[in-house]
Amino acid sequence: xxxxxxxxxxxxxxxxxxxxxxxxxLPLIERHIGFDRARMVVIEPSAxxxxxxxxxxxxxxxxxxTAENFAGVLCGxxxxxxxxxxxxxxxxDSIELMKLAQTMGVLYIDTVVEPWPGFYFGSPLPNAERTxxxxxxxxxxxxxxxxxxxxxxxxxxxxxxxxxxLLKEALLRLAADTGVPADPQSREDWAGLMQRxxxxxxxxxxRDTQVSARPKPPGVFVNTWSVxxxxxxGYQPAELGWxxxxxxxxxxxxxxxxxxxxxxxxxxxxxxxxxxxxxxxxGPQYGLVITHNEALSIPDxxxxxxxxxxxxxxxxxxxxxxxxxxxxxxxxxxxxxxxxEAQHILTAxxxxxxxxxxxxxxxxxxxxxxWYGSRLSCAEARRLAPYQNATGMQVTSAVLAAMVWxxxxxxxxxxxxxxxxxxxxxxxxxxYLGSVECHYTDxxxxxxxxxxxxxxxxxxxxxxxxxxLAV
Ligand code: NAD
Numbered sequence: 001x002x003x004x005x006x007x008x009x010x011x012x013x014x015x016x017x018x019x020x021x022x023x024x025x026l027p028l029i030e031r032h033i034g035f036d037r038a039r040m041v042v043i044e045p046s047a048x049x050x051x052x053x054x055x056x057x058x059x060x061x062x063x064x065x066t067a068e069n070f071a072g073v074l075c076g077x078x079x080x081x082x083x084x085x086x087x088x089x090x091x092x093d094s095i096e097l098m099k100l101a102q103t104m105g106v107l108y109i110d111t112v113v114e115p116w117p118g119f120y121f122g123s124p125l126p127n128a129e130r131t132x133x134x135x136x137x138x139x140x141x142x143x144x145x146x147x148x149x150x151x152x153x154x155x156x157x158x159x160x161x162x163x164x165x166l167l168k169e170a171l172l173r174l175a176a177d178t179g180v181p182a183d184p185q186s187r188e189d190w191a192g193l194m195q196r197x198x199x200x201x202x203x204x205x206x207r208d209t210q211v212s213a214r215p216k217p218p219g220v221f222v223n224t225w226s227v228x229x230x231x232x233x234g235y236q237p238a239e240l241g242w243x244x245x246x247x248x249x250x251x252x253x254x255x256x257x258x259x260x261x262x263x264x265x266x267x268x269x270x271x272x273x274x275x276x277x278x279x280x281x282x283g284p285q286y287g288l289v290i291t292h293n294e295a296l297s298i299p300d301x302x303x304x305x306x307x308x309x310x311x312x313x314x315x316x317x318x319x320x321x322x323x324x325x326x327x328x329x330x331x332x333x334x335x336x337x338x339x340x341e342a343q344h345i346l347t348a349x350x351x352x353x354x355x356x357x358x359x360x361x362x363x364x365x366x367x368x369x370x371w372y373g374s375r376l377s378c379a380e381a382r383r384l385a386p387y388q389n390a391t392g393m394q395v396t397s398a399v400l401a402a403m404v405w406x407x408x409x410x411x412x413x414x415x416x417x418x419x420x421x422x423x424x425x426x427x428x429x430x431x432y433l434g435s436v437e438c439h440y441t442d443x444x445x446x447x448x449x450x451x452x453x454x455x456x457x458x459x460x461x462x463x464x465x466x467x468x469l470a471v
Contacts, residue, residue: 001384001431002431003031003032004032005031005032005033005034006032006033006404006428007032007033007034007403007404007407007408008033008034008035008407009033009034009035009083009084009107009403009407010082010083011036011039011078011080011081011082011083011084011106012036012039012040012041012077012078012082012083012084012106013029013033013035013036013039013040013041013083013084013086014040014041014042014043014074014077014078014083014084014085014086015040015041015042015043015085015086015087015088016042016043016044016065016085016086016087016088016089016092016097017043017044017087017088017089017090017092018042018044018046018049018053018060018088019088019089019090019226019345020225020226020345020388020392021088021111021157021225021226021392021395021396021399022042022044022088022089023049023052023387023388024385024387024388024392024393024395024396025086025088025396025399025400026056026058026387027385027386027387028385028396028397028399028400028432029400029403030056031385032400032404032428033400033403033404033407037057037058039083040058040059041058041059041060041061041077042058042059042060042061043061043063043065043073043089044060044061044062044089045062045063045064046062047062050062052387061073061077064091065089065092066116067093067096067116070092070093070096070097070100071100074097074100074104075100075104078104078106081104081105081106082105082106083106083107084106084107084108084109084403084406084407085097085101085106085107085108085109086109086110086399086403087108087109087110087111087114088110088111088399089114090114090226090228090229090232091114091116091117091228092114092116093114093115093116094110094112094113094114094115094139094154095113095115095135095138095139095142096116097110098110098139098142098152098154098414099142101150101152102146102149102150102152105150106150107150107151107152107406107407107410108150108151108152108153108406109152109153109156109399109402109403109406110153110154110155110156111155111156111157111160111161111395111398111399112155112157112160112229112233112293113132113135113136113139113154113155113293115135120231120232120233120235120236121232121235121339127237127265127267128237128254128256128257128265130236130237131236131237131239131256131263131265131291132236132239132291132292132293132295132296133239133256133259133263133265133296136293136296136297137258137259137260139154139414140414142414143413143414143415146413146414147413148411148412148413149411149413149414150410150411150413151406151409151410151411151412151413151415152413152414152415153402153405153406153415153416153417153420154293154414154415154416155293155294155297155416155417156398156399156401156402156416156417156420157395157398157399158358158374158391158394158395158398159204159206159292159294159318159358160292160293160294160297160416160417161294161395161398161399161402161417162358162374162394162397162398162401162417162425162426162429163204163294163358163359163360163373163417164294164297164298164301164416164417164418164420164422165401165417165420165422165425165426165429166359166360166372166373166374166426166436167202167298167360167362167372168184168190168422169372169422169426169436170359170360170362170370170372170438171184171190171193171194171197171199171362173370173372173438174197174199174362174365174367174370175193175197177367178197178365178366178367180193180196180197187301187418187419188304190301190302191301191302191303191304191312192304194302194312194314195302195304195312197362197365197366198364198365198366199314199362199363199364199365200243200245200314200315200363200364200365200463201243201245201314201315201316201362201363201364201463201465202298202314202315202316202360202361202362202363203275203277203278203287203316203317203318203319203360203361203363204292204294204295204316204317204318204319204320204358204359204360204361205277205278205279205287205319205357205358205359205360205361205371205373206279206287206318206319206320206321206356206357206358206359207279207281207282207285207321207356207357208224208321208322208323208326208354208355208356208357208390208391209282209323209324209353209354209355209356209357210224210323210346210351210353210354210355210356210378210389210390210391211323211324211325211351211352211353211354212325212346212350212351212352213350213352214350216325216328216329217342218332219332219340219341219342220329220340220342220343220344221326221329221332221333221340221342221343221344222323222325222326222328222329222343222344222345222346223322223323223325223326223329223343223344223345223346224322224323224326224345224346224351224356224389224390224391224392225345225391225392225395226345227340227343227344227345228343230271230290230322230326231271231333231339231340233270233290233291233292234269234270234271234288234290234330235269235270235271236269236270236291237265237266237267237268237269237270237291238265238266238268238269238270238273238289238290238291238317239263239264239265239266239270239289239291239295239296239317240263240264240265240266240289240295240315240316240317240465241262241263241295241296241298241299241300241313241314241315241316241317242255242261242262242263242264242299242313242315243299243313243314243315243316243465244310244311244312244313245315245364245461245463245464246315246464246465247458247461247464247466248466249264250266250465250466250469251456251471252266252267252268253265253266253267254266254267260300260303262296262299262300262303262310262313263295263296263299265291266289268471269334270288270289270290270291270318271288271290271330271333271334272288272330272334273288273289273469273471274286274287274288274289274469274470274471275287275288275289275317275319275445275468275469275470276445276467276468276470277319277321277361277468278361278369278371278441278443279321279357279359279361279371280357280371280375280437280439281357282321283441283443284443284447284448285321286321286470287318287319287320287321288318288319288320288321288322288330289317289318289319290318290320291318292317292318293416294316294318294417295316295317295318297416297417297418298314298316298418299313299314299315299316301416301418301419302314315465319361319468323346323354323391325346346389347389348378348381348382348386348387348388348389348392349382351378351389353378354377354378354390355375355376355377355378355379355380355381355390355434356374356375356376356378356389356390356391356394357373357374357375358373358374358391358394359371359372359373359374359437360372360373363444363463364463367440368440368441368442368443368444369440369441369442369443369444370438370439370440370441371437371438371439371441372436372437372438372439373436373437374394374433374434374435374436375434375435375436375437376390376393376394376432376433376434376435377390377434378390380434381393381434384431384432385432390434393432394432394433396432397428397429397431397432397433398425398429400428400429400432401424401425401426401428401429402417402420402425404424404425404428405420405421405424405425405428408424409421444462444463444467445462445463445467445468446459446462446467
């Protein structure tokens with residue numbers, strides 16, 4: 001395992017949130033980032049992991065950031081206006097932190113556009129406004145005002161994040177395998193390449209097979225990463241980038257009535273909206289259309305315009321098969337119609353088998369469908385670094401890559417993973433990804449039915465969203 005120090009963070013290094021991802025990223029920072037330990041602070045309201053921080057000689061500031069205190073707390077930690085914020089919390093408003101980071105002149109990274117509490121549950125907002133589209137549009141709009149400011153990487157974990165880098169590798173691989181010349185340098189080049197390759201859509205196709213020896217206790221929501229994170233996004237409406245090849249909206253599907261309109265939303269929770277998808281080893285499977293920033297940033301990035309008109313855009317969405325315990329937990333929560341009272345994140349030590357296959361499934365091109373991604377077992381994750389399972393490692397290594405890229409490119413203003421140097425980021429991350437594999441398949445969503453029932457389907461074009469949607 002490489003111990004190479006890839007970049008140095010000058011000034012203070014402040015991590016917000018020390019949950020499953022925060023704890024996992026710490027050993028990677030210690031290995032690969034040059035930083036002043038005396039100026040690293042972890043802001044975390046829970047005392048649970050204070051001993052671990054003490055063991056690592058890192059200062060623990062035991063406080064919950066709120067709309068009232070966040071500016072005071074953070075300004076106090078960056079008296080000289082140099083350093084980096086790595087936001088790995090829930091319930092802290094990312095946009096407010098991004099604005100403050102610009103004002104203070106410090107670098108910033110997060111893995112999701114998180115709002116203050118009250119947005120995900122019990123919100124008076126109409127469902128269209130509880131989607132990620134308005135959150136992302138606010139970030140993009142704000143970014144225009146901070147062009148050239150301190151780099152602020154928005155939404156860079158595994159997905160959103162790493163999958164955008166894998167998508168670029170996948171496109172280059174598909175171009176090489178189909179004899180299409182490719183040397184993309186700009187956003188327009190990448191979008192043109194995807195169009196020339198004939199990609200109609202992309203699933204962020206994930207299968208988490210991690211299991212523990214202990215059966216899931218009834219009433220306890222079990223997952224391999226943040227339960228709060230999964231519940232928050234799972235009970236937002238399903239949302240997806242909407243390709244130019246699509247013929248009709250799905251049932252309960254709505255276009256947005258403002259902004260660039262690269263996405264649609266469905267008036268159902270993503271945690272209860274299934275699509276047919278495909279992952280290596282298992283082959284065809286169900287995935288959940290849980291809303292994610294990459295389902296918006298990818299179709300936006302890969303839109304080809306003629307004048308103002310979008311002439312090409314891929315469909316894009318998450319197709320997530322969480323670990324079996326989380327599938328059962330969601331089934332229970334959906335059936336009960338209420339949020340769980342108890343929760344548990346499976347640690348690497350509890351997990352007895354399985355791993356996480358996380359990649360991009362590009363479909364509709366000359367070779368049918370292609371899955372390209374990381375296949376990492378929990379056993380290998382355990383060998384690579386402490387405090388994390390396979391899912392965590394795909395996320396934490398992407399956070400590490402984002403930190404390196406931000407330190408090396410400190411004046412880029414607001415960016416998303418699609419706009420970063422995918423080759424550099426994957427070079428940093430690859431030692432932690434297990435096997436990065438490419439699989440072609442002749443599968444289409446029209447195949448495989450256990451008995452035929454009435455269904456809305458389009459036999460003329462297998463790659464219409466209506467054929468994927470299983471509800
Ligand atoms: P977690 O639930 O294990 O940890 C979140 C931490 O935030 C907890 O320790 C909690 O105490 C802390 N926190 C809560 N309120 C806070 C406040 N007001 N101020 C400071 N800290 C507070 O979650 P996790 O699995 O570590 O995930 C962290 C974040 O990363 C979540 O937002 C999650 O959605 C996101 N995530 C992104 C990806 C990705 O691939 N992009 C993957 C996994 C997780």
